[in-house]
Amino acid sequence: xxxxxxxxxxxxxxxxxxxxxxxxxxxxxxxxxxxxxxxxxxxxxxxxxxxxxxxxxxxxxxxxxxxxxxxxxxxxxxxxxxxxxxxxxxxxxxxxxxxxxxxxxxxxxxxxxxxxxxxxxxxxxxxxxxxxxxxxxxxxxxxxxxxxxxxxxxxxxxxxxxxxxxxxxxxxxxxxxxxxxxxxxxxxxxxxxxxxxxxxxxxxxxxxxxxxxxxxxxxxxxxxxxxxxxxxxxxxxxxxxxxxx
Numbered sequence: 001x002x003x004x005x006x007x008x009x010x011x012x013x014x015x016x017x018x019x020x021x022x023x024x025x026x027x028x029x030x031x032x033x034x035x036x037x038x039x040x041x042x043x044x045x046x047x048x049x050x051x052x053x054x055x056x057x058x059x060x061x062x063x064x065x066x067x068x069x070x071x072x073x074x075x076x077x078x079x080x081x082x083x084x085x086x087x088x089x090x091x092x093x094x095x096x097x098x099x100x101x102x103x104x105x106x107x108x109x110x111x112x113x114x115x116x117x118x119x120x121x122x123x124x125x126x127x128x129x130x131x132x133x134x135x136x137x138x139x140x141x142x143x144x145x146x147x148x149x150x151x152x153x154x155x156x157x158x159x160x161x162x163x164x165x166x167x168x169x170x171x172x173x174x175x176x177x178x179x180x181x182x183x184x185x186x187x188x189x190x191x192x193x194x195x196x197x198x199x200x201x202x203x204x205x206x207x208x209x210x211x212x213x214x215x216x217x218x219x220x221x222x223x224x225x226x227x228x229x230x231x232x233x234x235x236x237x238x239x240x241x242x243x244x245x
Contacts, residue, residue, distance in 0.1 A: 005241030013132055018140060023116070138161045193212055194211065194212060
């Protein structure tokens with residue numbers, strides 16, 4: 001293992017955004033809960049079963065927005081028309097619910113701002129100082145704006161986010177296609193790249209893509225689940241991997 005906590009031969013590091021680089025996973029979870037609880041209350045009445053943390057981890061976290069809506073609704077036996085990406089946020093469609101969640105997310109970000117994990121930023125700087133290439137891989141369509149808000153856009157050689165994935169027709173996590181696209185854009189074989197993720201779906205993507213190393217970042221107490229979904233190592237902060245100078 002190198003002093004970065006990675007196997008010898010790793011040439012590139014592929015980072016998820018929310019929960020790995022920025023403290024926005026909690027904001028996403030709150031926006032999803034607010035949106036789904038309103039929808040479920042209107043559908044089922046006051047006796048509705050609320051959207052919970054387990055629902056977020058299993059069905060939503062790390063997935064593209066529309067996939068998260070579909071997967072959670074299917075878990076409750078609910079079907080809605082797909083609609084289109086430009087559906088208004090009050091439309092009773094998959095895309096309508098997704099757009100409502102995004103509105104709530106952006107309101108929270110505008111109100112509270114975005115914070116980065118200092119340990120991740122230090123690790124990124126160490127990775128780049130040692131000549132490894134870096135990519136950000138996120139299902140978020142707001143990825144570039146979030147990176148700019150924390151002054152971190154220049155820490156990544158490649159960006160594969162929700163916008164790029166839509167342009168290229170790439171399916172999102174748990175499929176490995178977005179991570180594979182990042183490795184390809186960096187000119188690195190998947191076996192020479194490490195994936196850094198906090199979501200179970202991200203672990204699945206790392207395993208399915210046969211990447212050289214998969215690091216789970218446990219911010220919420222799901223270490224066992226991250227290992228079960230394919231992590232080679234789980235840490236609570238990337239500073240634990242080393243890289244200090």
